[in-house]
Amino acid sequence: MALSLPGTKSLRGRLTLYATLLSVVPLLTLTWLQARSARQVMEEQIHASLLSEAEGVKDLLESTLAEREASARGWAEDPAVRAALRGDVSPADAMLGVLQSRYLTLNGIVVFDDTGRAISANTPALRDEYLRRQDEVRRSPWFAEAQQGRTSSEGITEEHPIFTGHVLSLAFPVLDPVSKHRLGVLLAAFDWAHVDQLVQPALARAHQRALKSFAITLQRPDGTPLYDSRGANAQGNDALLAVTAVNGTDVRDVADGWHFVARVDPAEAYAPVVRVNRVALLMALGFIVLAVGGAWLLSHRISGPVLALRAAVTRLVSEGDLTQTLDVKAGNDEVGELAGAFGLLVFQLRETAQSLHTGTRVLSETVAELQTASTQQERNVARQAAALQQTQVTAQEIKQTSMLASEKAEDVLNRASVAEEVGRAGEGAIRDSLGGFSEILSQAEQMTERIAQLNERTQQIGGITQTVKDLADQSNMLALNAAIESVRSGEHGKGFGVVAREIRSLADQSIQATDRVREILGDLSSAILSTAKMTEQSYTHMESGLEQVRGTGERLKELAAIIQDNATAVRQIAGAVSQQNAGIAQIFSAVTDLSSMMNDTQESLAATTRAAKLLQDVSEQMQDVARAYRI
Structure with a gap:
């Protein structure tokens, strides 16, 4: 059985309903499509922005690490370092001290022999500290990788026992230039806290866009976290919107395969869309109110002469009085023509x-x-x-x-x-x-x-x-x-x-x-x-x-x-x-x-x-x- 809304049995109610539907349905559809399109555009923009920030941090860190790796590899080939491994330590200590003062992103530079014993360092205290930890150095992954001619990022997530905070051990083998025999290992301790400085511009830009929850996370390929701009105890990552930039192997460095993840709270990310949708919804509601009012006025203007004509016809049928004049105020439209035709009909009926x-x-x-x-x-x-x-x-x-x-x-x-x-x-x-x-x-x-x-x-x-x-x-x-x-x-x-x-x-x-x-x-x-x-x-x-x-x-x-x-x-x-x-x-x-x-x-x-x-x-x-x- 067909259902009918209250008031739709009258001509005025139907006209109001139809005019409202004809104006409201397209408006709501357009609003929904606009909100959906705006959200898609915003998603694309947010995704592109997050990817851009992640790529920017990746490029900065990659370039920084590549530069430090190249520098440390060059230092490992320096004659002073080879001389220190052969017994002449003083030139190497002076050179390492100068390099430490020049490269502020390094916490220290140490030269080890092939047994893990510290030979030279930028400071005597640092060398003495590593001398006490010879066995620990020999078991360190970075030392074993360096002996094989590779670099490793192991140990970043743990507090370093010698350096304050986290460091990235950039270790390279020191080879004899003639025999290519390995003499030892040069360690350049990259201050991992310097990553905060690389991330700060991106965070500042996010804060300017009112994205307070924006964060940069650095992970190994297996998901092990290496860095999180929110701190070591940050939780709730699953609810955030994340975009990942992967460091490729175009340039061989220690960061190959790392995942740079830019995260943001969806509520903050889509807040402009929500505000736009809210404004659009309010405007749509206002337009609906105007449409309903306009539809009512239109139906009243159309149905008014029709209702007056119906009243005249009802009075004519019930009373049978043909002496009355048909006074129906209508325009020059079809309703007016109908009223004129009915007046002529009443006149002919009277005749x-x-x-x-x-x-x-x-x-x-x-x-x-x-x-x-x-x-x-x-x-x-x-x-x-x-x-x-x-x-x-x-x-x-x-x-x-x-x-x-x-x-x-x-x-x-x-x-x-x-x-x-x-x-x-x-x-x-x-x-x-x-x-x-x-x-x-x-x-x-x-x-x-x-x-x-x-x-x-x-x-x-x-x-x-x-x-x-x-x-x-x-x-x-x-x-x-x-x-x-x-x-x-x-x-x-x-x-x-x-x-x-x-x-x-x-x-x-x-x-x-x-x-x-x-x-x-x-x-x-x-x-x-x-x-x-x-x-x-x-x-x-x-x-x-x-x-x-x-x-x-x-x-x-x-x-x-x-x-x-x-x-x-x-x-x-x-x-x-x-x-x-x-x-x-x-x-x-x-x-x-x-x-x-x-x-x-x-x-x-x-x-x-x-x-x-x-x-x-x-x-x-x-x-x-x-x-x-x-x-």
Whole structure:
């Protein structure tokens, strides 16, 4: 799981952290590299300085010892020294005294014979002292080495029993110049304390550089200490920084292979580096403090407008107030451009909310008008449906009456045929015909009444047809108004416009059907009137014929002709009644179709009502969204 530092979850904290890291990490890395480089340089300088001091002391001591060795070797070849070994001591003593006074680095010069007995010295006391130590001299390493023609550094680390302090015994063989036979040994005691004088300049230079622990140590190749500038009891050499200069064999002398070690305490040696590192660390800490402060100021300058913008957005989201102005102080950088862009966004959102308010208000008004029109149309269509249902019932009654009239007309036609046959039968059937004529007269009266009733029914159907036409005209007008409203509603009124066109089409069909019914009813009325007139004429003729039959039998032929004419009229009546029955059947069919179309119209109006309800719900939702912001 990733760890997060306190305060880094905010933009200001992250900016401060990142800016601090970007400035501190390179600084610390540079400081570390600089300290490491400075320490390496200081190590190289210290190593070079220590090596230089060790080499300097080595060169001084080597040159001094080489000079003393050369001098002592020359003294061993001096005739006075050979003469002293042959018995003439006085010249050698004088010469050795003079040499001692001239070379202050020597504690004494002594000439021994090959047995270790002191023959001559720079002072008589020194010669007498060595005379008492003949056996010790003969066992000394330097004496044995000198007899072999070599020099030795043995005895430096011990206090010399004759000379005060430590000495380096520089011993050389004294040879016969002719036979090269060894006559004795010349000893030049080099004062080892003179090494302090050689080391002092190096110590002084080290002290000037504040290296109080600087020391020069001289060792044999096996590690045996020969000299230590700190004294004989110096300890703790392992903790010191040491650089060794080895005396080579370029110049053959007693110091060949010696190690000149320059030592110094690392704390003192690297004190400048520590001080520089401390100053660099303090400067780095100061810069870190400045970097943190600068990073905080930078993050505050960057995050300030962002936080103000966030507060404005939070207030806008929580309160939904678009009337407020976005006052965010920012520069001309990307944050300023962001604040300007968000201000433009708030302005456009305010304009959008205003447009949404206006659109929802218009939509609500349109939906209200659409619902009012739909309600009114439902009421009108309901009234039209009721009237149409009544018309359908009336048409059914007319159909039944027409069928009854047709049956009666057929019956009258049959009776007229029988009357015609009876008239032709002769006068013998007059009395019987009187009864038939009476019945015919009675039926004619009934037919006249039926025709009158049929005429009244026809007029009633004409009135109903007029009513249906008026309703159709009203439906057409309502459909026209609905089409106008659908155009005003725009995209939301397309579905209602389709319904309005269907209603208008149904209204046009209703008008055409009523016109057709009126035409049929007109024809039917004309036929009924014609039949009524003919019935009245037949009734008159039948009454006259009856009077004539009653009055005289001579007019039988006229009566037969009248009966024949009556039969013809009855046939015409039957034909007219048949036509009337067919017309009434067409009217009933048209009314039935109109009823079906009215049902479709009611269903379309129901769909329109549901669409208006859906539009109302959408309008309420849009109003809720629009009311979420104050503008």
